[in-house]
Amino acid sequence: VKILTFISDFGLSDPYVGEVKGVVKAVSPDAEIIDITHGIEPGNLLEASFVLAGAYRYFSAGSVHLVVVDPGVGTGRDIIAVHTADHCFIGPDNGVLHEAVKEEGENDMKIYALDRVLLYEELSRRAAGNRVVQRLLDAPASATFHGRDLFAPLAGLLLEEVQTRSVCVPCDRKRMERLDIPVPVEKERSVTGTVLHIDRFGNLITNIPGDLLRGGGDVFIHVKDELVSVGSLVGTYADVEAGKPVALISSRRHLEIAVNGGSARDYFAASCGDEILVMRGRCDD
Amino acid sequence: VKILTFISDFGLSDPYVGEVKGVVKAVSPDAEIIDITHGIEPGNLLEASFVLAGAYRYFSAGSVHLVVVDPGVGTGRDIIAVHTADHCFIGPDNGVLHEAVKEEGENDMKIYALDRVLLYEELSRRAAGNRVVQRLLDAPASATFHGRDLFAPLAGLLLEEVQTRSVCVPCDRKRMERLDIPVPVEKERSVTGTVLHIDRFGNLITNIPGDLLRGGGDVFIHVKDELVSVGSLVGTYADVEAGKPVALISSRRHLEIAVNGGSARDYFAASCGDEILVMRGRCDD
């Protein structure tokens, strides 16, 4: 069984997610579709990129990962399929796939762009007795819902192990779009980073790799000029009193600021993009 | 593998959706259940009807579609199963199924009403060693959760390809309830329609078929007395500047009012039921 993971900004109240799934299943009846989230803020590519890069690696080799966060739907932007050694990623060429692909290793990747003529040729070979595929062929793709009309049949065909070259054309890898993701700035005794994501619990996930902080010695962490933590990072939330802020290494190995039993978002009135300053005093100073 | 799609107003925070799925799977272990949405506003039949009619057609022939939006639960209203050429629809006889059935063609349809005595007889044949079915037989159906106690076992049995007549009685098709869905009013140089649905992106989906607007020439579209668009309909959101309103043909082939990168709901302070006026100047005038 092949797994398709699915990330979008469609929400769960409209028929859009269901329509995409129906088309995928019509093309690839044995596919197993696992939702990662459909709660991406409309058009928020950074958020979608963050969620994809976190989740994809916990799916077995051979999984296909579909991301439809596509504010440029219907324009000339490409629909791309990126193969790395173990995974396949499908999304609009707007940068949303790049962080995940980068972690898999860009040297091995192959990038393809959907070719609509080839796609329709392949679908027409499968249309007999398949009313959903017939519907895709009978009506031109809408300009506003490529998730259903183009991404879904592409994903279904790749899950069916159709050769990517039979529905796509190879691209120069330099063409792949990238997002402008903030990187931490390291100085001799400090690291300045950014809040990349705030989760449901109000935890602030930063872009500062935990490895930068593991050297031992004391760390002094400031969130919006408020001192959170002095001394070592703690291991888990409950290492401080309920209601107190805490700095630790997140499950993604980045610096995370939390409040035990509470919300760091509320405690610090924090937002994505807020600056985090870490002052270090290494043992080997 | 048979697919059951599932629409309800149960939300995702209570155990209700899980309980329905557990019963379906206990009766039909190989069924694949695909959620369309459980975010229908409580009791909103128009919204559920709109979502069903949009989504069902993207599922393969043979799918069963379950809708449990049922403000009359426990009263005398029937539970019906409607067979069209390619699909089966299950829901309360409150009108929620009619739009979808109408699109499939009412000439071919057959309507059945659940017969509880027959249902329990059929279930009792399957109770041996099946603790969930045994539980349904041991306790009378609750008066407030037919989704779990009646719709779910009915759906499970139909997915198992039990003859509908063995658990239901045929109905006169004239008996099927219909909703009072607003229809557009066409005059020589104008069409007056209504906002039927507002999606997660704040797009206003109207009841005006795109075909009424394709004649060429200029169109002048008013939302709540504000002029949105002069000239041709555009193809996609990004055909106008960010933050600007746009009129286009939706992925359901109806007139849609959107704001590129924003929300038409917010821009126009729009609600479902708002009037949309289209003035036409056809080429052939």
Place this chain on the structure above:
Amino acid sequence: VKILTFISDFGLSDPYVGEVKGVVKAVSPDAEIIDITHGIEPGNLLEASFVLAGAYRYFSAGSVHLVVVDPGVGTGRDIIAVHTADHCFIGPDNGVLHEAVKEEGENDMKIYALDRVLLYEELSRRAAGNRVVQRLLDAPASATFHGRDLFAPLAGLLLEEVQTRSVCVPCDRKRMERLDIPVPVEKERSVTGTVLHIDRFGNLITNIPGDLLRGGGDVFIHVKDELVSVGSLVGTYADVEAGKPVALISSRRHLEIAVNGGSARDYFAASCGDEILVMRGRCDD
């Protein structure tokens, strides 16, 4: 096919639910995962316990039920697997499983605590060619996301019918934590109970068993000193006028206070924990 039900407080906007599912499927590729809810209020053990105890019983014998509501993640609290005659429950030993286990019968249950050394030994036997399992072995379990790093592989192994003793150690059943769930107080002519849960419809689900109220005769029910119902309990919502409050027996066989076509939460400004007073006048008085 083995079913895993899944309850958490992870919400649906972060990658956490997807990461857990990816790990479960990597260990047990044929597992079918059914979400009950991920909308539990962060850390709310009473709510999670209520949802689990309602839903689990509608899943077939042999199902595994995973609950990750775990404010003590990373502390010394055990991760337990509880086997009853028909079900297996996995969760933190913080009381969240107890209500469900109690209903299954505590006499038959066997409690085990996860042993990390045994878990990693078992996983290492399955690591060849399995990149996700290899990842779990290569990195120590995070201190903040045991759902992904410990609960998910444990669930996957039990779904694969690995002997529980090969990854866990047996526990004294007296050790299992319990929640402090309010119980109704019965007097000669009254029962005083509590609102345990308020569902999406605004229905107030109480801890008063319906059996206590079935004796016949009139009942007088007060919610926050307001008289709701005089006379018999009704059967269903629509037995009163739209907008009127109603008292009935819920689909869980407890006293429920609702408003026909509306929300009892709003009508009474009710919250979980509010007191409900029932005055009885039995026929046999």
